[in-house]
Each structure stands twice: as C-alpha cells, then as structure tokens.
Amino acid sequence: MRQLIAGNWKMNGLAASLDQIDALARALSAKAPHTDVLVCPPATLLQRAAMRGQGAFAVGGQDCHAMAAGAFTGDVSAPMLADAGATAVILGHSERRQGHGETDALVNAKVCSAWRAGLLSVICVGETEAEREEGRALDVVAGQLAGSVPDAATGDITAIAYEPVWAIGAGKTPSMQDIASMHRHIRAQLAGRFGLNSERIRILYGGSVKPSNARDILALEGVDGALVGGASLKAAEFLAIIEAAQRRS
Numbered sequence: 001m002r003q004l005i006a007g008n009w010k011m012n013g014l015a016a017s018l019d020q021i022d023a024l025a026r027a028l029s030a031k032a033p034h035t036d037v038l039v040c041p042p043a044t045l046l047q048r049a050a051m052r053g054q055g056a057f058a059v060g061g062q063d064c065h066a067m068a069a070g071a072f073t074g075d076v077s078a079p080m081l082a083d084a085g086a087t088a089v090i091l092g093h094s095e096r097r098q099g100h101g102e103t104d105a106l107v108n109a110k111v112c113s114a115w116r117a118g119l120l121s122v123i124c125v126g127e128t129e130a131e132r133e134e135g136r137a138l139d140v141v142a143g144q145l146a147g148s149v150p151d152a153a154t155g156d157i158t159a160i161a162y163e164p165v166w167a168i169g170a171g172k173t174p175s176m177q178d179i180a181s182m183h184r185h186i187r188a189q190l191a192g193r194f195g196l197n198s199e200r201i202r203i204l205y206g207g208s209v210k211p212s213n214a215r216d217i218l219a220l221e222g223v224d225g226a227l228v229g230g231a232s233l234k235a236a237e238f239l240a241i242i243e244a245a246q247r248r249s
C-alpha cells in the first residue's frame with residue numbers, strides 16, 4: 001500500500017500561494033514520488049490548484065455539505081468540489097468538530113455525500129488532551145470511528161487520519177509508541193467492522209508533522225501516510241515530508 005501524504009492548507013492561501021503549487025508540481029513531475037500526494041487548499045484556490053498541479057498530485061477539499069445542492073448559503077457540496085477538480089475531501093477535522101459543532105452523525109452523512117460524488121474521504125479522528133490524560137483516548141477514537149465511518153467503507157474511497165487534537169498546530173507530537181499503538185487500535189477497529197474490506201484503508205497520522213520528525217513517524221508500522229497542516233504551506237517543507245515517506249508495495 002503506497003503511503004499517502006496529504007496537505008491541509010486550512011484557511012490559508014491567496015492567489016500568490018499558487019507559486020507553491022507550481023513548485024510542488026515541478027518537483028513531483030521531475031521525480032515521480034513513491035507515494036501518493038494530495039493537496040487540500042481553500043475552496044477558492046481548488047480549481048486553479050488542480051489545473052496548475054497538472055496531475056502531479058491530487059487536489060482535495062477541506063469539508064463539504066452533506067447535501068448535493070440546495071439553500072445552504074456559504075456551503076460547498078461534494079459534487080461542487082469534484083466539479084472544481086477535487087478527487088478527495090477531508091471530513092471531520094477537529095477544527096470543524098470543535099469550531100462548527102460537527103457530530104459523528106454529520107461527518108458520516110458528509111462522507112456518504114463525498115462518496116456519491118466520487119471523492120475519497122479522509123476522515124479525521126483524535127482525542128483531546130484531557131481525554132488522553134483521563135486514559136480515554138482509545139475509547140474516544142473507537143467511538144468516532146463507529147459513528148463517522150459509514151458501513152460501505154473500503155480503501156478505494158476511505159482513508160482515516162488519526163490526529164490527536166492536542167498535537168495539531170501545537171508543535172508537539174505523541175511518542176512514537178503512542179502513535180503506533182493508536183494506529184494498531186484503529187486498524188483493529190476497522191478489521192473488526194469491515195473485515196477484508198478494511199485492509200486497504202490507509203491510516204494517516206496528523207499533528208505537527210514536519211521535515212524533522214516525518215521520517216520517524218512514517219517509518220512506524222501501521223502508519224500509512226500523514227496529514228500535514230502548517231508544514232504543507234511551503235512546497236520545500238512539504239516536499240521534504242514527501243521524500244521521508246516509506247517505499248511500500
């Protein structure tokens with residue numbers, strides 16, 4: 001299974017940032033990476049990023065509405081993302097769960113909508129610092145998986161991103177042991193529910209991945225890629241993380 005390195009630009013990036021897209025496209029076209037690469041810019045840049053990426057990497061959205069169209073002012077639907085050139089969408093990011101009150105049920109509905117539009121869903125789960133300190137991290141993540149991942153999940157259309165909330169944008173990461181053990185736990189939850197269909201669902205780690213720690217994190221057994229926030233904004237840093245990805249069959 002090829003690792004997937006996904007960049008989440010969040011609410012960052014104006015037209016000038018397309019220079020970074022150009023630099024990434026140039027570098028990846030010159031040296032085909034042994035990993036899958038996805039860039040999720042803000043919706044305003046999606047179509048231009050898809051065009052300028054020239055197929056050197058996939059482009060995705062950061063959220064979508066659960067409905068395909070309708071009277072939902074300000075929202076973007078999955079078919080709209082696909083129409084703009086996206087092949088994937090991040091769903092259930094903690095910034096949406098916390099800042100926009102997204103529940104597991106809503107994330108689940110959004111994933112179904114994304115699938116209907118032909119998009120890979122990168123479904124985010126992860127515990128808060130308090131939940132980890134209370135010893136509830138495994139249970140919290142199991143609950144999020146049970147509620148957010150729809151029954152029809154397969155590896156072609158689903159990836160899971162384990163993102164401990166306290167590590168996002170914080171410059172701190174769990175120990176390598178804790179990352180590996182959570183990834184084992186997620187893999188076991190998926191296997192228990194989806195059996196053979198779960199085997200090709202990639203489990204990414206996210207939370208302060210940067211060039212200096214990417215190699216160690218991506219070498220961990222059970223880590224099938226990374227979801228990268230801040231360090232995906234600069235092509236050079238993101239490329240260093242892509243280069244740290246493991247060569248896996």
Ligand code: PEP
Nearest residue numbers: 168169206207208229230
């Ligand atoms: C993220 O927002 O998904 C993320 C992992 O952010 P950062 O890499 O900046 O911690």
